[in-house]
Amino acid sequence: MPSHASLDGAASETPKPGFVRSGHSKLGAADRRFGLLLAIPATFIVLLLVGGPSLQTIVYSFQKVSFKGPTPFVGLDNYVRLLNSDEFRHSFRITMVYAGGFVLISTTLGLVFALLLNERFWGNGFARTLLIIPWAAPWLMVGIMWKWFIDADVGMFNGLLFQFGLIHDYVPFLANPSGALIVTIVAAAWRQSSLSGLLFLAALQTIPPDLPEAATVDGASTWQRFRLVTLPWVRPVLMVVLVTNVIFGFLQFDVIYAMTQGGPGNSTTLLSILLYRQIFQFSNVGIGSAIAVVLGLVAFTVGLVFVNFLYRSESVYGRAVE
Amino acid sequence: MTPATEVRPPLLGALRRAGLSRRSVGRSVVIYVSFAVFAAWVVLPLWFTVMSSISQPAEMVARPPHWIPLRPTLENFEAVIGASSRGNNTSDQNARILLSLSWSLIIGVSVAVLNLLIGGLAAYGYSRFRFPGSRSGYVFLLVARVVPAIAIITPFFIAFRVTGLINTSFALIFSYLLFTLPLSIWLLRSYFDALSPEIEEAAMVDGASRLRILWTIVAPLAAPGLIATGLLVFLEAWSEFFYANVLTSQMTVPPLLASYNSLQTFSWNTLAAATVLSLLPPVLIAVVFQRYVVSGLSHGALK
Known part of the structure; x- marks a missing residue:
């Protein structure tokens, strides 16, 4: 966040018009101390909870650590071993594929759902209630439901295909490497498309109604209206949704854990699963922490784009001059 | 078309x-x-x-x-x-689900209340006052929101094990502040920012203390934001699996369901019943308080 780093130091010099609109005249030293007192406990707790463990994890990644005994420094050894490991490289690739598929499905479906629910029709209120339900379901339970939903013995999805004559025998989707990857992506996207849809819908509802109407009067087709009116309007939200989905995709753990535990073979072993195995099953804390640092850096970099973006949109009314 | x-x-x-x-x-x-x-x-x-x-x-x-x-x-x-x-x-495994449901409820409510108290005060501080470090403190909170909790769990695990706090509700409540506090401060601040400070100033002229104003004037006005934030935090805590799985032996519902899920002897039908029981609270909350939840989500992501 290079653009913000400079702001930190200069915080006290630049007046922030929109924020404390009438505050400056009445803010004496006592009030400033009051503000500081309010902010300290939470900020300190977060500093302790985020800063400490983050640094410690980075330190671990340069050490040879098990849960008992001494922890000698080994330099870049853990990282070198990771880069030379087929397992890690495979896992990294799979994570990319997983995140890519997840982002694509969640975002597209979310937008389609939002466009549908933004239309006026009988049953719309009910449909909006439906939209929120997948989001309310915890990730782990989403994984459990989908694991059994597509199960080869009792699963309703197989039943559905069977009923319509599309298959003659139930298919064990999770037994096949690419099948497992696809199904775990779809299961996670089931929940995330709901969140994306809610966010898109909130944005669509802020479109002034006369805007599409004017476009229609001017002879715009449905597609043109979507491309020239709707899409530009939701573009900022699209950005937010995309970044959120990328992060959720990279960090997915629960759904995989419930559905495949990383299998069959290593076909759904995302970095998060690899990290968990290395640390808590093999007690390779050093290697596991190196994976955590890589995963953390990827998510963190993408996340900073997100924060930067939110921060900008806030500063539109928060600061007069950038 | x-x-x-x-x-x-x-x-x-x-x-x-x-x-x-x-x-x-x-x-x-x-x-x-x-x-x-x-x-x-x-x-x-x-x-x-x-x-x-x-x-x-x-x-x-x-x-x-x-x-x-x-x-x-x-x-x-x-x-x-x-x-x-x-x-x-x-x-x-008999009857464990009721115990876990209770723990999930207790932990979720505790985390939500702590967030509203500590996070609410901080959000108000950042929203209304300029003090030395106010900007860098706030930027730090935004950045903290982006650190993936899953990547930094080992130090928590080791610290709780050394102090004997592993497998306690405290371990979960405390570590859940890690990812809920930055969220709740962000959310609540955007709700506080939307309130005009004039009423507070008028009350201050009348001689009311700052804390009194916060409690009797600001909190009621910001009630929709407080409700939305409390609900979102509760749902986050209710859903959390990774920390609960590592730091406790199936204290809350998600790790308990995961253990049912991995037991060969446990039939899908029984697991389904457990899943239904565990899904009901969050789904009901989301449906009943839809307005607040959606408002909170869009404040969190879009403001």
Whole structure:
């Protein structure tokens, strides 16, 4: 966040018009101390909870650590071993594929759902209630439901295909490497498309109604209206949704854990699963922490784009001059 | 969109006489077909889970499948809450679900209350006052929101084990502040920012203390934001699996369900009943408080 780093130091010099609109005249030293007192406990707790463990994890990644005994420094050894490991490289690739598929499905479906629910029709209120339900379901339970939903013995999805004559025998989707990857992506996207849809819908509802109407009067087709009116309007939200989905995709753990535990073979072993195995099953804390640092850096970099973006949109009314 | 061509001419004539244009019929067809697909996408996995929870295992293997069980039963629920010794082999896992549900509730409420208190005060501080470090403190909180909790769990695990706090509710409540506090401060600040400070200033001129103003004037005005934030934080805590799995032995609901899920002896029907029980609270909250939840989500992501 290079653009913000400079702001930190200069915080006290630049007046922030929109924020404390009438505050400056009445803010004496006592009030400033009051503000500081309010902010300290939470900020300190977060500093302790985020800063400490983050640094410690980075330190671990340069050490040879098990849960008992001494922890000698080994330099870049853990990282070198990771880069030379087929397992890690495979896992990294799979994570990319997983995140890519997840982002694509969640975002597209979310937008389609939002466009549908933004239309006026009988049953719309009910449909909006439906939209929120997948989001309310915890990730782990989403994984459990989908694991059994597509199960080869009792699963309703197989039943559905069977009923319509599309298959003659139930298919064990999770037994096949690419099948497992696809199904775990779809299961996670089931929940995330709901969140994306809610966010898109909130944005669509802020479109002034006369805007599409004017476009229609001017002879715009449905597609043109979507491309020239709707899409530009939701573009900022699209950005937010995309970044959120990328992060959720990279960090997915629960759904995989419930559905495949990383299998069959290593076909759904995302970095998060690899990290968990290395640390808590093999007690390779050093290697596991190196994976955590890589995963953390990827998510963190993408996340900073997100924060930067939110921060900008806030500063539109928060600061007069950038 | 020209799907009206699918409608056969005589029908179209009748509809047109009824005052419906070709365009509006086409629109309705597209909308209701999409609606049906959307509803199926959302409902089918849930329907399957609920129906499995009231089915007997023998009925599950019927082909073609039974969409509604012929002989519905509550045995699975009895088995999972330990009220009956019949049903499935739940062995020593009996009645654990009620305990875990209670712990999930206690931990979720505690985390939500702590967030509203500590996070609310901080959010108000950052919203209303400029003090040395106010900007860098706030930027730090934003950045903290982006650090993935999953990557930094080992130090928590080791610290809690060394201090003997592993497998306690404190370990979960404390570590959940890690990812909930930055969120709640961000959310609440955006709600506080939207309130005009004039009322507070008027009250201050009348001699009310800052804390009193915060409690009696600001908190009621910001109630929708406080409710939305509290609910979102509660739902986050209720859903959290990774930390609960590593730091406790199935104290809350998600790790308990994960252990059921991995037991070969545990039938899907019983697991489905446990899943239904664990899904009900968050789904009910989201549906009943839809307005607040959606407001919170869009404040969190879009403001």
